[in-house]
Amino acid sequence: MRQFLIFTQKEFFHIFRDRWTMMMLLALPIAMIILFGFGITTEIKNTKFAIYDPSRDMATLGIVNTMEKNEYFTLEGYVENPDEMETIFKEGKIGLLVVFSEGFYENIIRTGDAQVQLIADGTDPNTASTITNYATNIIIGYQQELLEVGEIPFQITPEVKLLYNPTMKSAYNIVPGVIGMVLMLICAMMTSVSMAKEKELGTMEVILVSPMPPILIVISKVIPYFVISMVNLMNVLALAVFVLEVPIVGNFFLLIFVSLLFIFVALALGLLISTMVETQLVALLLSVVGLLMPVIMLSGLMFPIENMPIVLQYVAQIIPAKWYISAMRDVMIKGLGFTSIIMEVAVLSAMAIVLIAISLKKFKIRLE
Amino acid sequence: MLRFLLEKEFKQFFRNSFVPRMVIMFPLTAILIYPLVANFEVKNVNLSLVDHDKSSYSRSLVQKVVASGYFNITNVASNYEKALRTIESNRADLILEIPSNFERTLVKERKANLMISANAVNGNKGGLGTAYLVRIISDFNGNIQTELMGNHGRMKIPNLDIIPLYRYNPSLLYSVFMVPAILIMVLAMICGFLPALNIVGEKENGTIEQMNVTPVKKFTFIVSKLIPYWLSGYVVLTIGITVSLLVWKLFPEGYLITIYFFATIFILAFSGFGLVISNYAITVQQAMFMMFFFVLTFIFMSGLYTPVENMPNWAQFISHFSPLKYIIQVLRMVYLKGSAFNELIPQFIALCGFAIFFNGWAVLSYRKSS
Amino acid sequence: MKVIEAENLTKRFGQFTAVDHISFAVEKGEIFGFLGANGAGKTTAMRMLCGLSKPTSGKGTVSGFDIDKESEAVKKSIGYMSQKFALYEDLKVWENLRLYGGIYGMDNKAIGPKIDELLQQLGFESEKDTMVKSLPLGWKQKLAFSAAIFHEPKIVFLDEPTGGVDPAARRQFWELIYDAADRGITVFVTTHYMDEAEYCNRVSIMVDGRIEALDTPKNLKKQFEAENMDQVFHQLARRAKRN
Numbered sequence: 001m002r003q004f005l006i007f008t009q010k011e012f013f014h015i016f017r018d019r020w021t022m023m024m025l026l027a028l029p030i031a032m033i034i035l036f037g038f039g040i041t042t043e044i045k046n047t048k049f050a051i052y053d054p055s056r057d058m059a060t061l062g063i064v065n066t067m068e069k070n071e072y073f074t075l076e077g078y079v080e081n082p083d084e085m086e087t088i089f090k091e092g093k094i095g096l097l098v099v100f101s102e103g104f105y106e107n108i109i110r111t112g113d114a115q116v117q118l119i120a121d122g123t124d125p126n127t128a129s130t131i132t133n134y135a136t137n138i139i140i141g142y143q144q145e146l147l148e149v150g151e152i153p154f155q156i157t158p159e160v161k162l163l164y165n166p167t168m169k170s171a172y173n174i175v176p177g178v179i180g181m182v183l184m185l186i187c188a189m190m191t192s193v194s195m196a197k198e199k200e201l202g203t204m205e206v207i208l209v210s211p212m213p214p215i216l217i218v219i220s221k222v223i224p225y226f227v228i229s230m231v232n233l234m235n236v237l238a239l240a241v242f243v244l245e246v247p248i249v250g251n252f253f254l255l256i257f258v259s260l261l262f263i264f265v266a267l268a269l270g271l272l273i274s275t276m277v278e279t280q281l282v283a284l285l286l287s288v289v290g291l292l293m294p295v296i297m298l299s300g301l302m303f304p305i306e307n308m309p310i311v312l313q314y315v316a317q318i319i320p321a322k323w324y325i326s327a328m329r330d331v332m333i334k335g336l337g338f339t340s341i342i343m344e345v346a347v348l349s350a351m352a353i354v355l356i357a358i359s360l361k362k363f364k365i366r367l368e
Numbered sequence: 369m370l371r372f373l374l375e376k377e378f379k380q381f382f383r384n385s386f387v388p389r390m391v392i393m394f395p396l397t398a399i400l401i402y403p404l405v406a407n408f409e410v411k412n413v414n415l416s417l418v419d420h421d422k423s424s425y426s427r428s429l430v431q432k433v434v435a436s437g438y439f440n441i442t443n444v445a446s447n448y449e450k451a452l453r454t455i456e457s458n459r460a461d462l463i464l465e466i467p468s469n470f471e472r473t474l475v476k477e478r479k480a481n482l483m484i485s486a487n488a489v490n491g492n493k494g495g496l497g498t499a500y501l502v503r504i505i506s507d508f509n510g511n512i513q514t515e516l517m518g519n520h521g522r523m524k525i526p527n528l529d530i531i532p533l534y535r536y537n538p539s540l541l542y543s544v545f546m547v548p549a550i551l552i553m554v555l556a557m558i559c560g561f562l563p564a565l566n567i568v569g570e571k572e573n574g575t576i577e578q579m580n581v582t583p584v585k586k587f588t589f590i591v592s593k594l595i596p597y598w599l600s601g602y603v604v605l606t607i608g609i610t611v612s613l614l615v616w617k618l619f620p621e622g623y624l625i626t627i628y629f630f631a632t633i634f635i636l637a638f639s640g641f642g643l644v645i646s647n648y649a650i651t652v653q654q655a656m657f658m659m660f661f662f663v664l665t666f667i668f669m670s671g672l673y674t675p676v677e678n679m680p681n682w683a684q685f686i687s688h689f690s691p692l693k694y695i696i697q698v699l700r701m702v703y704l705k706g707s708a709f710n711e712l713i714p715q716f717i718a719l720c721g722f723a724i725f726f727n728g729w730a731v732l733s734y735r736k737s738s
Numbered sequence: 739m740k741v742i743e744a745e746n747l748t749k750r751f752g753q754f755t756a757v758d759h760i761s762f763a764v765e766k767g768e769i770f771g772f773l774g775a776n777g778a779g780k781t782t783a784m785r786m787l788c789g790l791s792k793p794t795s796g797k798g799t800v801s802g803f804d805i806d807k808e809s810e811a812v813k814k815s816i817g818y819m820s821q822k823f824a825l826y827e828d829l830k831v832w833e834n835l836r837l838y839g840g841i842y843g844m845d846n847k848a849i850g851p852k853i854d855e856l857l858q859q860l861g862f863e864s865e866k867d868t869m870v871k872s873l874p875l876g877w878k879q880k881l882a883f884s885a886a887i888f889h890e891p892k893i894v895f896l897d898e899p900t901g902g903v904d905p906a907a908r909r910q911f912w913e914l915i916y917d918a919a920d921r922g923i924t925v926f927v928t929t930h931y932m933d934e935a936e937y938c939n940r941v942s943i944m945v946d947g948r949i950e951a952l953d954t955p956k957n958l959k960k961q962f963e964a965e966n967m968d969q970v971f972h973q974l975a976r977r978a979k980r981n
Contacts, residue, residue: 024657031661039668041678043491048677089535090705092697095677108528115529122537123704124545126408126492127675132532133499140506143528153478154516156509158502161485163455168491193653280653285386297405302673304490307407326458333489336456372840376829383828574822581788581818581895582841583810 003212007220014194015224025190029182029232030239036178037171037244040302044130048076049096050088057105059146063116066142067098072134089121096120096131164249164334171244176328177301179236180321183229183259184266184295189287191225191270196283214363222267229263249335258331258341261348262324268355269320275362295321323347369584373592381596387562391600395554395608400615402550403543406673413497416443416451416460423471425512432508433464438500455487462486462497475516536704543616548699549672551608552634552692556666559601559635561659563593564642568655586734594639601635602628621706627699630712633719634695640726641691647733666690671697691722739766741893741924742787746796749782756782758947759796764926766892769919771938772928775975779947780928781821781897787926788818788895801892814842817886817894821901825882827871831862834870834881835888842889856884876907880914887918894918896927900934912937932968943971946980
């Protein structure tokens with residue numbers, strides 16, 4: 001036991017004395033949650049729009065006014081002729097051009113046939129479809145207001161309830177994912193790199209010939225990263241709640257329990273990588289290519305899994321972070337209880353057991 | 369002298385088991401897989417239906433919803449609580465609840481309500497799904513009004529055609545948006561990351577000290593380090609453009625020469641950035657961490673995934689300092705809008721500024737002797 | 739003719755004086771041993787002479803060039819072999835030699851024959867196409883030395899060149915040093931091995947940043963009434979206050 005404590009202490013010394021590693025371990029998660037939390041915004045605001053309006057009557061002015069008042073849109077100005085439309089788009093000044101047909105108001109009243117074209121810059125498809133949707137809804141709303149002379153009969157009013165995230169902030173969706181990514185990065189990448197470093201320096205051999213059982217060596221290597229992961233988890237959760245204003249709706253202890261489970265999986269993965277590599281550089285590259293990239297791309301962190309080709313959807317199932325992120329969204333954002341995440345917990349537990357078993361076995365083989 | 373150094377660098381480059389493979393494989397896989405994955409498009413929204421009315425109106429509304437092609441009805445529940453379970457377990461994204469006596473209320477009281485509940489954890493999907501559904505209901509409502517009021521009503525409710533059109537990307541393909549940006553991400557990795565790691569590697573091995581006692585000028589040494597990666601940069605760019613043409617049928621609207629011209633300035637700027645890192649880092653590990661941190665920041669503040677205009681003000685401010693932002697703008701504009709040089713002057717100035725700044729800093733921070 | 743001259747050469751790192759006002763001169767063709775315990779300041783002094791480190795004060799010339807102001811000219815006239823093996827491991831034997839020949843401005847056509855000649859002298863022709871990383875350490879060091887004098891410099895600086903190799907390999911290495919000295923190359927060498935000190939024409943011993951003794955091995959032994967250089971060294975090293 002005394003040996004074990006000494007080894008663990010040694011690991012802590014390694015980490016605390018290296019300023020760079022320390023910074024990497026504690027500052028990077030903070031930077032990441034802020035970057036992802038604010039940098040990935042699917043919300044639209046202040047889209048600049050321009051108007052082409054030959055008639056400038058009360059209806060068109062009314063529509064322009066309502067749009068201008070809306071926080072999604074900012075009026076850039078009027079376009080005088082169709083040629084100008086081309087240049088204003090090319091220079092990337094505006095996201096939306098609203099083109100009214102001639103004699104707009106008159107036509108509405110007389111023939112009931114007036115046209116609005118919403119020409120969006122389709123470069124970013126997501127933004128384009130969102131802003132045309134918003135603009136359409138504004139115009140429909142105005143249309144009803146305009147005709148409110150006598151109330152339209154037979155009106156169906158949809159009552160919309162946005163569950164869990166009424167203001168539709170993208171941070172709600174991103175934060176559980178970033179926590180998963182950070183834990184994976186810290187646990188798996190740092191563990192594998194630090195093990196590889198000992199191999200490179202030759203100190204691993206010295207430790208391996210010591211009378212300590214290998215299982216204790218592994219545990220002593222892993223404990224500091226476990227502790228740091230817990231610190232990071234708390235930091236990131238605090239930032240999520242107080243800076244990004246994403247509340248923890250569900251049970252805090254359930255959330256910690258799932259996170260612990262995931263940390264075990266990540267540590268086991270790190271251990272597994274370290275048994276396969278000889279140098280820090282390879283450990284680092286392998287972690288980035290084999291762990292970080294799949295987490296960013298395939299775990300549903302940013303991009304919905306259901307949009308992916310079916311083959312990649314299958315691949316996504318074997319990524320531990322996918323299950324963790326799903327469980328975190330259920331507990332943290334939706335506020336669901338344990339019964340709702342049984343599947344996720346079961347998969348993560350199975351992964352943890354299998355991975356720990358394999359990496360311990362591999363680690364022993366190295367000793368012989 | 370440069371000639372001998374270049375000979376050395378190229379031999380080492382091709383002898384390395386990892387780097388040449390990466391130069392080929394990285395852009396290939398990134399351009400093939402990334403656009404498949406990086407997709408915020410909202411389609412196939414799963415709908416849970418609670419129809420308390422079961423009237424002809426409610427049935428025709430449901431038909432209209434299905435016919436729109438946006439929605440899959442994955443669940444029909446007898447009450448809201450049961451429907452909510454499907455949202456909790458992610459089997460449905462939206463609930464459409466039609467109250468009992470919907471048809472009768474609409475006809476008798478001349479107005480009626482419908483309830484839509486959306487899973488908004490993914491705000492984008494929840495919001496857009498709801499908007500689609502509201503649109504369909506409004507269409508349906510128009511039909512009902514016409515039906516109930518006959519021609520008389522048709523006159524009173526003028527029709528306003530709202531026609532959405534999408535410039536540059538009429539079918540709103542996500543690949544069109546992502547591919548140009550991915551080209552740049554790959555370029556940044558190869559021309560910024562690799563030479564920096566290479567130089568720090570020589571530091572760690574002590575071979576750089578051997579070079580420092582030779583008459584080799586620092587400038588010559590650095591240039592010999594950068595040239596192989598610059599060339600790889602062009603190889604990567606060309607592979608990327610070819611693959612995106614063959615696989616994603618994407619060809620720049622503008623001139624290829626504009627792309628190569630701006631890529632050259634970007635490569636210069638970003639390899640300068642790599643040099644700055646290599647001057648401060650002592651070990652490969654440190655260099656990697658520093659690179660990792662800055663490249664991540666640059667990427668997220670570049671508008672690669674989501675437009676810079678939507679970020680909070682402080683993030684928009686930081687984004688001015690990301691060279692990736694400008695080059696990604698250039699590539700998207702040339703690719704999609706066919707913009708020419710005269711429309712890209714602000715980006716040109718910004719990128720030149722970065723090139724001068726980073727390379728100047730690299731020169732100033734380098735010391736051949738201490 | 740003096741090819742290296744140092745006058746009150748000093749290097750401070752903050753409060754710590756690594757090299758403290760050392761003065762000496764080295765004659766052309768001489769094998770000059772530079773001895774001292776770890777941390778005595780040998781490597782720092784050598785790095786200043788090679789133009790890798792700027793002196794805090796004092797003056798030095800190498801091959802007639804000022805080490806502070808004309809360090810680039812100094813570099814053209816010297817060869818250097820560092821403590822750490824510093825050839826490129828992923829280049830072949832001949833490729834390393836070609837690189838150093840080219841860097842020092844040798845004519846492209848002259849390099850090829852010179853490589854063959856050198857490898858023949860070393861009895862190393864069969865390894866011409868071997869990747870350096872697969873050579874044994876003794877051979878790597880011989881190769882590093884050959885690369886350092888490949889361009890026939892006036893002076894070659896060797897920083898603990900024989901660390902970690904067996905006595906037989908060390909003897910062979912010193913034969914190469916004698917060959918170079920015979921051709922008129924001045925050899926400036928730091929070492930830990932006192933038997934190697936005996937092979938030098940003259941030896942200086944540094945203690946705590948200062949040169950405490952400088953003479954031929956024979957005179958030093960007489961001066962300190964010692965049987966061998968080892969005893970001389972121990973008498974001096976006992977005065978050290980550092981470490």
